[in-house]
Amino acid sequence: MALPNTLMEYPCVEHCLGGVSHFEDVPQWIYDLDNPYLHGAYAPTLDEMSVDNLEVSGELPADLVGGYFRNGPNPVYQPKNRQHPFDGDGMVHGVYFRDGKASYRNRYVQTAALLQERADGKSISPGVMGPFDYSISQFGIKDTSNTDVLWFAGDIMTLWYNAGHPYRLDSQTLETKDFYELQGRDTLRMSAHSKVDWNTGELLFFDYGDEPPFMTYGVADASGKLQHEVAIDLPGPRLPHDMGFTTNYAILHDLPFFHDMEVLRRHKYRVLTFHTDIPTRFGIIPRRGQSSDIRWFECQPCYILHATNCWEEGDWVVMDGCRSLNPMPDVLPGEGDLASMLAYMRLEANVYRWRFNMKTGEVREGDIDDLNTEFNKSNPIFHGVKSKYGYHQRIPLLHEGGYTLRFTGLVKYNNDTGQRDQWDYGAGVFGSEAVFAPKVGADRTSAEDDGYVITLVTDSNTWQSDCLVFDATDIAQGPIARVRMPHRVPFGFHAAWARGEDLYR
Ligand SMILES: [Fe+2]
Numbered sequence: 310m311a312l313p314n315t316l317m318e319y320p321c322v323e324h325c326l327g328g329v330s331h332f333e334d335v336p337q338w339i340y341d342l343d344n345p346y347l348h349g350a351y352a353p354t355l356d357e358m359s360v361d362n363l364e365v366s367g368e369l370p371a372d373l374v375g376g377y378f379r380n381g382p383n384p385v386y387q388p389k390n391r392q393h394p395f396d397g398d399g400m401v402h403g404v405y406f407r408d409g410k411a412s413y414r415n416r417y418v419q420t421a422a423l424l425q426e427r428a429d430g431k432s433i434s435p436g437v438m439g440p441f442d443y444s445i446s447q448f449g450i451k452d453t454s455n456t457d458v459l460w461f462a463g464d465i466m467t468l469w470y471n472a473g474h475p476y477r478l479d480s481q482t483l484e485t486k487d488f489y490e491l492q493g494r495d496t497l498r499m500s501a502h503s504k505v506d507w508n509t510g511e512l513l514f515f516d517y518g519d520e521p522p523f524m525t526y527g528v529a530d531a532s533g534k535l536q537h538e539v540a541i542d543l544p545g546p547r548l549p550h551d552m553g554f555t556t557n558y559a560i561l562h563d564l565p566f567f568h569d570m571e572v573l574r575r576h577k578y579r580v581l582t583f584h585t586d587i588p589t590r591f592g593i594i595p596r597r598g599q600s601s602d603i604r605w606f607e608c609q610p611c612y613i614l615h616a617t618n619c620w621e622e623g624d625w626v627v628m629d630g631c632r633s634l635n636p637m638p639d640v641l642p643g644e645g646d647l648a649s650m651l652a653y654m655r656l657e658a659n660v661y662r663w664r665f666n667m668k669t670g671e672v673r674e675g676d677i678d679d680l681n682t683e684f685n686k687s688n689p690i691f692h693g694v695k696s697k698y699g700y701h702q703r704i705p706l707l708h709e710g711g712y713t714l715r716f717t718g719l720v721k722y723n724n725d726t727g728q729r730d731q732w733d734y735g736a737g738v739f740g741s742e743a744v745f746a747p748k749v750g751a752d753r754t755s756a757e758d759d760g761y762v763i764t765l766v767t768d769s770n771t772w773q774s775d776c777l778v779f780d781a782t783d784i785a786q787g788p789i790a791r792v793r794m795p796h797r798v799p800f801g802f803h804a805a806w807a808r809g810e811d812l813y814r
Contacts (some may be wrong), residue, residue: 319343321644321651324712326350326739326800327769334796338387344647345713345764346382346394346654350739350769350800351384353397354415360795361412367790369409369769370761372748373778374809376480377404377763379741380458380467381801384774385423386432393633393650394714394802398423398621399455399467399476401483402765402798406746406774407809411776411792416468416483418476424444437471438650440577448473449577457501460807461512462533464489470550470802472516474502480812493535494527501803502551502615507689508753511536513554513596515561519546519570526552526561528596539600542593546570548581552617553628554596555693560619560628562627563590563605566612583636585610593626593665606665606672612636614658617685617699617724618692624668629699629724631683632661638707653713658683660722678727681706682720684742688757688781689806697725698758700743700781703733715800716740719764721784730785734766741765741798743779744806758782762805765798774798 319329320343320481327349329340334354339347347353399418404411417423426433428493434451441449452473459466465478468487474497475489488497491512503514510531511765517524523546527538541561549562565587568579588607595602613753616630635657640648664673682701703718718733719740734740743764751760762779774794780786 316343319348320646321345322348322681325527326715326737330769332797336385341387342392344392344521345651347392350715350767351394351713353385353799354797355383355385356796357416358795359412359414361410363411363795364793365411365414366791366793367778367788368623369406369411369778369790369792371409372750373406373746373761374749374813375406375746376807376812377406377744377765377776377804378402378458378460378534378807379765379801379804380418380455380464381799382453382455383417383799385417386426388436389432389651390435390440391438391439391646393437394654395455395470396451396453397455399453399469401458401465401467401478402801403483403487404763404765404792405812407813408538413794414483415798416478416485418478419485420452420454420476421474422451422453432720436505437579439579441573441578441579455802457803458805459503459505460805460811461505462510462531463811465807468499468501468503470501472498472518475499480807491529491533491535494538500549500609504552504554504692506554508693513552513559515551516551516801519573520640523547524549524561526559526594536559537597539598541603542600550614551616551630553616555619555621555626557595557621558626559596560616560626561592561594561603563592564612565589581637583610583612589613589813591628591663591665593667604667604670606670608663608672608674614656614683615685617660618687618696620693620695622695624666626662626667628665629660629677630663631685631701633658636810642752651713655707655711656683656714657681657706658704660685660701662724677724678722678729680720680729684716684803686742686744686787688745688747690747690751690753690755693759694753695699696757697723698781698802699724700745700762702740716742719743719762719779719784720783721762730783732779732784732787735768737769738766739769739800741801742804744804746806747808749809764804765794767798767800772797786791
């Protein structure tokens with residue numbers, strides 16, 4: 310089939326997963342752009358579908374009841390400027406499991422920015438690669454809500470990596486209701502990777518920005534009512550990505566990978582620098598503590614996207630996560646004005662453990678394993694208390710073929726021993742962030758890995774997408790069930806599991 314290309318060649322795209330492929334369901338302007346994050350595995354779909362009784366190979370377990378929700382970028386309109394994956398309009402894909410059957414639904418997050426663009430029929434806001442324009446949006450760029458997704462207080466919440474406005478989606482229809490406002494909070498801003506504590510139902514949230522206070526931290530109760538919010542004193546604007554919590558504490562990140570405000574003010578571009586002379590700091594604050602209660606621990610300079618879990622052991626607070634020593638890899642020649650974005654997206658990270666002594670201030674830290682993995686998740690029932698298992702995505706480095714960010718396999722770690730079990734998705738098949746789905750009725754007396762691990766994969770050889778269900782105790786045997794999706798699911802960011810006890814209440 311002839312490609313509808315208007316470009317003569319695509320030097321950057323040809324290294325992306327799936328190359329320049331012809332799709333009917335994409336906005337056809339993608340073929341005017343040589344940007345690998347708009348093609349092949351990353352090509353957006355404009356189609357929104359609702360399909361029940363999906364074809365299943367293998368058997369869906371009767372005690373797998375709930376929903377897998379995954380967010381990701383799906384740009385509708387041709388960007389005004391250079392396109393970054395964080396700029397694509399958010400779309401949530403939901404796979405619902407009940408009675409051994411599965412349904413699928415996907416919907417755009419109807420953000421304020423997207424509604425405005427739909428009204429105008431064109432792109433309005435600049436994206437992450439600037440130039441920033443604060444006359445269009447308070448963020449200077451487009452708040453796409455495309456990064457994270459949470460189940461909280463009966464609805465789906467979508468969030469953007471840059472601490473945008475959270476959106477509230479109906480969990481059954483995935484229709485956008487409104488902003489996800491917390492009762493009693495007078496601002497909306499909230500970062501991706503704010504956390505729901507399954508044990509208490511609370512939302513522990515944070516936000517950050519370029520004006521003081523550079524970070525806030527807060528808690529809402531299980532009904533969405535604000536209980537607590539404090540300003541966190543940081544030395545300047547930062548770009549933290551995640552937070553953690555234990556039974557008694559929240560753990561906040563001050564990472565030495567940030568931008569120069571003078572450059573942003575003067576040139577309207579946000580240029581990130583990794584400051585190897587500035588320590589990484591973790592601020593441990595009682596969950597309802599005041600700013601003055603926070604204790605900062607200095608660690609080796611690094612960047613962290615995602616923590617796996619945190620807990621207390623006597624005087625120690627322990628945090629497992631993935632650490633990056635090189636958050637801005639060198640740019641490659643010939644990539645023109647996309648070079649920095651392409652380098653930034655080549656994630657280099659490995660699983661790591663930090664220990665902080667609340668009595669003495671001592672820090673102990675070290676690698677658990679050196680394999681390049683990220684998008685690490687764990688059993689949410691055990692969030693805040695001791696756990697050992699993490700479920701990561703294998704990410705090939707550039708020299709292993711990782712020109713663009715791609716998830717090529719599922720890796721289960723025992724973080725106490727460093728032992729890993731792995732299942733590769735297959736040649737040309739890319740995965741999504743995997744979630745742990747506890748069995749119906751599971752609690753903290755259940756074995757930590759007594760449940761399922763669920764991900765969405767797309768085969769770039771056929772463009773068939775499947776939802777895979779693994780027995781979490783035996784990842785290496787491959788999926789125990791495979792649910793055929795009714796259409797191609799593009800590459801995406803984060804996913805969440807909603808328990809059937811909550812979702813089908
Ligand atoms: Fe993230």
